[in-house]
Amino acid sequence: MISINSKLPTVGINIFSVMSKLAQENNAINLSQGFPDYPTDPKLIDFVTKAMKDGHNQYAPMPGLPVLREFIAEKANSLYNANYDPETEVTVTAGGTEAIFTALASVINPGDEVIIFEPAYDCYSPTVKLLGGLVKPFELHAPDYAIDWEMVKKLFTANTRLIILNSPQNPTGSILSKPDIEALIKLIKNTDILILSDEVYEHIIFDGEQHQSVALYPELQERSFVVASFGKLLHTTGWKLGYCLAPAKLMTEFRKVHQFNVFSVNTPMQLGVANYLKSEKVHETLSSFFEQKRDLFRSLITETKFKLLPCKGSYFQCVDYSTISDEHDLDFAKRLVTEFGVAGIPVSAFYTKNKADKILRFCFAKEQRTLEKAVERLMKI
Numbered sequence: 001m002i003s004i005n006s007k008l009p010t011v012g013i014n015i016f017s018v019m020s021k022l023a024q025e026n027n028a029i030n031l032s033q034g035f036p037d038y039p040t041d042p043k044l045i046d047f048v049t050k051a052m053k054d055g056h057n058q059y060a061p062m063p064g065l066p067v068l069r070e071f072i073a074e075k076a077n078s079l080y081n082a083n084y085d086p087e088t089e090v091t092v093t094a095g096g097t098e099a100i101f102t103a104l105a106s107v108i109n110p111g112d113e114v115i116i117f118e119p120a121y122d123c124y125s126p127t128v129k130l131l132g133g134l135v136k137p138f139e140l141h142a143p144d145y146a147i148d149w150e151m152v153k154k155l156f157t158a159n160t161r162l163i164i165l166n167s168p169q170n171p172t173g174s175i176l177s178k179p180d181i182e183a184l185i186k187l188i189k190n191t192d193i194l195i196l197s198d199e200v201y202e203h204i205i206f207d208g209e210q211h212q213s214v215a216l217y218p219e220l221q222e223r224s225f226v227v228a229s230f231g232k233l234l235h236t237t238g239w240k241l242g243y244c245l246a247p248a249k250l251m252t253e254f255r256k257v258h259q260f261n262v263f264s265v266n267t268p269m270q271l272g273v274a275n276y277l278k279s280e281k282v283h284e285t286l287s288s289f290f291e292q293k294r295d296l297f298r299s300l301i302t303e304t305k306f307k308l309l310p311c312k313g314s315y316f317q318c319v320d321y322s323t324i325s326d327e328h329d330l331d332f333a334k335r336l337v338t339e340f341g342v343a344g345i346p347v348s349a350f351y352t353k354n355k356a357d358k359i360l361r362f363c364f365a366k367e368q369r370t371l372e373k374a375v376e377r378l379m380k381i
């Protein structure tokens with residue numbers, strides 16, 4: 001028998017796959033995994049198809065097609081008053097996930113400590129562990145999941161290498177405010193601490209709030225990897241196209257890993273997306289598109305026994321079910337699928353310590369009819 005010393009002995013199938021499978025088996029409405037159930041813009045599909053038909057089917061340059069990198073740099077520079085050079089500071093990746101993996105792999109050495117805010121998107125912690133790093137979770141609490149920066153400072157040691165930010169945040173829909181950023185700047189001044197800023201929901205922010213990208217702040221920008229995803233921007237999560245922005249010194253290291261990880265990302269989609277985005281300013285309308293969905297979903301949920309938590313960005317709405325049941329959130333989420341036909345994600349899955357607060361996350365990137373049908377079912381509880 002061949003023996004394998006697992007590098008991630010405690011990691012199983014992730015909660016999104018578990019709940020989606022359960023939803024499928026039970027013919028449930030799937031508000032668990034974060035993906036749209038409405039069609040992709042046919043114009044975008046035409047651009048990608050055309051790129052394939054025109055013969056753009058071979059390797060793209062390792063950092064990405066120049067035309068797409070130029071678009072990315074122009075967008076970031078004009079939105080965040082930054083100065084990213086498309087030649088040396090932008091890399092197209094296989095989704096946000098690859099950008100996160102590659103950024104961490106390029107700077108985390110065994111023994112390095114990485115601070116993450118929990119509940120946290122699920123790939124951060126295993127990636128850090130895989131690299132021999134140490135995860136230092138900082139637990140945030142419902143309903144607003146605010147960060148007490150003075151307490152964060154207590155996690156700092158001589159080995160603190162990097163902090164992962166995520167705003168707008170998955171799963172909580174909370175956002176970082178300007179005072180948050182100012183507190184962070186003060187905290188890391190005169191340190192070598194790096195930042196990985198997961199900004200995949202940068203264009204999904206509500207109620208007139210401004211996204212606080214680290215790219216807006218030179219003191220942070222100079223030490224940050226910024227991660228973005230075209231899956232979120234273009235409602236195409238299955239295309240796995242994203243990018244990373246970082247100052248040249250960090251990006252040089254990033255590309256060393258990227259080139260031996262995926263080498264380059266699929267060509268026709270890069271070209272199709274670049275050509276589509278020349279005429280469609282999707283990022284300018286995405287917030288209002290999702291704000292309507294959020295408002296609809298929230299108003300429907302008020303007809304149920306679930307209690308709404310705030311949602312300032314992303315396409316996730318958290319709900320508190322403590323007046324309905326005492327069950328652990330994983331058990332409750334499973335029963336919701338099997339007995340009521342609606343799938344959500346138990347928020348305990350986003351905590352290292354499985355902190356169970358009786359909160360579920362629902363994805364509202366869905367057709368109006370899907371949301372209405374889901375809430376009709378939730379009303380029966």
Ligand SMILES: Cc1ncc(COP(=O)(O)O)c(C=O)c1O
Pocket residue numbers: 034094095096097098121166169170198200228229230231232237240241242
């Ligand atoms: C916070 C966060 N970061 C990263 C990703 C990964 O993005 P992609 O699907 O482009 O790999 C997701 C996807 O759901 C996410 O929610």
